[in-house]
Amino acid sequence: MKRILVIGAGFAGLWSALSAARKLDELHRTDEAEVAIVNPAPYHSVRVRNYEQPLDPTLVQLDTVLGPAGVRLIQAKATDIDSTARRVSIAHDGSTKTLDYDRLILAAGSVLVRPPIPGLERFSFDVDTYAGACKLQAHLLTLPALPDTPGRYTAVVIGAGLTGIELAAELPARLREIVADCDRGKVRVVLADRSTTIAQSMGGAQQVIENALTSLAVEMRPGVSLASLDAQSVTLAHGDETERIEAATVVWCGGMHANALAAQLPVTLDPLGRVPVDAFLRAEGVPGVFAAGDCARILIDGTRPSVMSCQHGRPMGRYAGNNAVSDLFGDEMLPLSIDWYTTICDLGPWGAVYTEGWDRRLVSEGETAKATKRTINGERIYPPKTGLREDIFRAAAPVVQTPPSTQRLDKR
Ligand SMILES: Cc1cc2nc3c(=O)[nH]c(=O)nc-3n(C[C@H](O)[C@H](O)[C@H](O)COP(=O)(O)OP(=O)(O)OC[C@H]3O[C@@H](n4cnc5c(N)ncnc54)[C@H](O)[C@@H]3O)c2cc1C
Structure with missing residues (x-):
């Protein structure tokens, strides 16, 4: 069995793994390769909601999503990446072991500076x-x-x-x-x-x-x-x-820096500690390695660097997973390019504010923008809650979503 190994089950890692499983299924190669994901916790944390209360709804048990998709969860922390030997060391409860990979997707996220x-x-x-x-x-x-x-x-x-x-x-x-x-x-x-x-x-x-x-x-x-x-x-x-x-x-709340694992790859990191990746999410100059989310830097529209965000992390994951499998089996890889950028900032009981474009033009505010933020935080960024394989694979397809919809100020 070949192995596509994903490190991290945040936004980028979860969607990488699901997308890789979807592509294996599409190519009818599920008996030739497995998708495995290494994450310290048995849950996916919807990290963007950590300012909220209560926090229970922010956790998604990984087995409810990975199980139907046929992805193997390895509950452990990745400690070392040997990109020459194509091997990752992992640790859990005092024991360590190594995992070989054919394609690696680094999606270990970021940490507070x-x-x-x-x-x-x-x-x-x-x-x-x-x-x-x-x-x-x-x-x-x-x-x-x-x-x-x-x-x-x-x-x-x-x-x-x-x-x-x-x-x-x-x-x-x-x-x-x-x-x-x-x-x-x-x-x-x-x-x-x-x-x-x-x-x-x-x-x-x-x-x-x-x-x-x-x-x-x-x-x-x-x-x-x-x-x-x-x-x-x-x-x-x-x-x-x-x-x-x-x-x-x-x-x-002093800002984020890419996970230290990024520094183990033989690449020049950007000032945020991120691995430079090409449009296909391949780590530049490291064969067999892809990276997505906060620990990777892609020119998201061909010109601007991606932002550490779930807005970019989720599509980066979908394309990284798809392309890792395509690369492994000689199928055509897909370039990621997103030509829109939005910011939706929650403002507590006051409401929220929604802007579009890199210059952040005001689109909506107050209760209108809050309704959009609720949809994003409660639905849009979650994997399907049905637990059905076909729903999960549909959501994991390498396509760029349209921007979140909101009632525009200029249309009222
Ligand atoms: C309070 C808050 C609000 C935010 N609001 C927004 C917002 O409104 N919109 C937006 O787009 N972004 C927002 N962000 C940013 C967003 O949360 C991150 O950009 C996003 O989580 C990045 O996704 P990721 O998958 O790269 O990393 P993460 O979500 O951090 O996931 C990384 C995963 O890797 C795992 N991991 C780490 N180290 C290892 C290891 N050694 N071995 C194995 N696994 C490992 C972690 O446990 C985690 O599961 C917010 C962040 C915070 C903290």
Whole structure:
């Protein structure tokens, strides 16, 4: 049996594996090759929803999707890639072993960047992973039992990229739900970022985001950087000036870097640590290796580098899986090219904002955009829930979806 091995069962890895299984089925080669996927957890985490509560719906048990597709799940962590010997070392529960591959798809995703800021490692929370998001929520639930200090119900979110904005917009309501009625007025949420305005890169959505955060009573601190933090406070710096905010909760949303496994391939990584891949998702200069999702960089429309996003990770996976099988059996590979780009940012109880294009032109906002965001977070990015092989294979086909639909501002 030949083997197509996928590392990681996030958006890119799951769709790589399903797409590879679909292509094997299409070529009637299922008795000649297996698709195996290595992932530390038995679930697929819908990571983009980690700012939400409750988190249970964000987990998809992998066997419910991989089983019908005939993909083998190996619950383990990949530790080493030997791309010359075409072998991957894996570890699980203290034991290690190696797996040979004929085609490898690296889809191990990304991790939160953690610069060496005093106190960051020890005292900050994050929503980068399911575990991180659970830990944050568990901490918030302990707040009412803590001594009544000034910062008990203050949460400071550092980093006003999409993740930080989405979390900051949720936190006032989440905190108010946790605290006693008489303490609701003590809830305070601050969103800090080093750029000169909050949501600076959000084009036509920038003002919408500021308005939404203002109406949600989120305090904005642009132009500052995180200097240090401890269990009770955070210190923000602006040039020589510093501001100390008493806060029992500090959440770090400082950006992502590709998984360290990418550095094991003999390639020159991009500044985000990503493996350069061609239009067919082949790692440049590494025979037999494909890469997809946050640990890969493709020119998504032939010109612009892909963005670390599930928007790009899912189609990258579909094409990587398809092409790995095509390459193995001498079938024609398909180039990936996506000529549209959208950003849909959740703004908590206020609604959401939807932009299109790389310059982020405003398309819809408020409850209209929120309805679109709900569809994306609850349906569009999930594998079919029927558990039927034909539904799963249909969804895994190497085709580019149309942009999420929304009611446009200019059509109202
Ligand atoms: C809070 C939040 C909100 C976001 N919002 C959006 C959004 O609105 N829209 C959008 O497009 N993107 C959003 N993103 C970004 C998006 O989640 C990522 O870009 C996306 O998850 C990348 O998919 P991936 O498959 O490459 O990586 P991941 O989803 O991170 O999956 C990687 C998988 O690989 C596994 N893995 C890691 N190391 C190993 C190893 N050594 N061996 C085996 N398996 C391994 C992991 O356990 C995981 O299952 C958001 C991210 C966060 C954190």
